[in-house]
Structures are given as C-alpha cells and as structure tokens.
C-alpha cells in the first residue's frame with residue numbers, strides 16, 4: 530500500500546455500521562478518486578464483505594484472532610476475513626488490547642492468510658516491543674489512549690511521542706509508523722507526517738463530522 534495513508538477507523542459507530550458503513554466508504558472512495566490520496570478503511574468484521582464489494586479501497590478488519598480453521602466458536606478467523614475481501618487487519622487497538630504473545634501469533638496467522646497487518650501501540654516501549662517481534666507487522670500505529678475520541682490531536686499535544694516512537698521503531702526495524710488520536714484537520718496530518726509518520730488513523734473527526742466527505746477531503750489535504 531502506498532504512503533502516506535489515511536486509515537479510517539469505523540469502530541462500532543452507528544454512523545459507520547452496515548449501510549452507513551457502505552455510505553461512508555463511498556464518500557472515502559470519492560475523495561480518494563479526486564485527490565489520488567491513499568485511503569484504507571478499518572471496518573467491523575461483519576461489514577467487511579459488504580464494504581469490500583461496494584468500493585475498491587483497501588479494507589482492513591479491526592481485529593483477528595490467532596486461530597486456524599476448526600472448533601473456534603466466536604473467533605475471527607484470518608482466512609475468513611481475507612475471503613470476505615479484506616486486504617489487512619488492525620491488531621491491539623486501544624479499545625481491543627491484547628498481550629504480546631497473542632499479537633505474535635495473530636500477526637503470523639494474519640500473514641499466513643495473506644493479510645497486511647497494522648499493530649497499535651499505546652506507548653513507545655510497546656511500539657519497540659512490537660518492532661522487535663520475529664514476525665513483523667507492516668505498520669505500527671502509535672495512539673495515546675487518553676487522546677482518542679477527543680478534540681486535542683496527538684500531533685499538537687504529544688509531538689515528542691511521535692518523533693520518539695519513529696526513532697525507536699527505526700532503531701529496531703524499518704517499519705512505517707502511523708499515528709492517531711484526536712486528529713481532526715489537515716494541519717494535524719501535516720504535523721504528523723513532518724514528525725516522521727507515514728500516515729494517520731482517524732475515527733471521530735470523520736465519522737462524527739456533519740459532512741463526512743468534506744472532513745475526509747480536508748484531512749488528505751495534509752498530504753500535500
């Protein structure tokens with residue numbers, strides 16, 4: 530996937546579930562078409578097929594489990610996610626955290642299924658640990674949990690967290706770093722890229738906006 534990239538996290542917001550997920554995905558696709566920006570969509574597992582069949586943007590699962598085909602009731606099987614049309618998966622989002630043993634297995638299973646992986650980290654130390662895994666994710670996303678869903682962006686409130694994470698990850702492995710939490714406008718995006726990230730991970734700034742398409746367009750203006 531080319532960078533810089535805007536990952537839109539649909540979470541479990543009503544405005545981004547089911548038919549609303551498709552509507553939002555189409556708005557994102559329209560912006561990607563106009564702006565040529567790379568946009569990826571992290572949708573709920575049950576919406577992966579619907580969204581993948583409706584738009585050509587890369588679709589990510591919000592989570593997969595480190596399981597194989599078989600007696601695993603209630604788990605999210607990487608192969609099923611891939612077959613539904615996903616290109617990748619997010620792991621360890623602050624709202625769905627897992628320990629490192631789980632993550633190492635889940636990254637390996639996701640790769641076996643042909644999925645690109647973005648692992649979230651809540652701190653520099655966690656990002657370093659993830660970068661040191663033997664099975665490495667394609668992206669690491671640094672998101673300070675306390676700023677998620679708020680009005681103050683990680684770019685303005687914690688620039689040093691971004692630069693220090695980029696440095697720390699670079700020292701261990703050349704994995705591109707993404708950042709998110711409170712990102713709302715083009716300036717937040719511009720700052721995040723200037724601080725060394727390869728993209729941003731955004732939810733409420735888009736999903737809760739009165740005009741979602743305008744919000745997406747404004748964000749990708751930060752790429753140029």
Ligand code: G3P
Pocket residue numbers: 538622672676677678679709710711712730731732733734
């Ligand atoms: O995954 C991105 C997300 O956690 C950031 O949420 O609402 O602060 O953009 P938000």
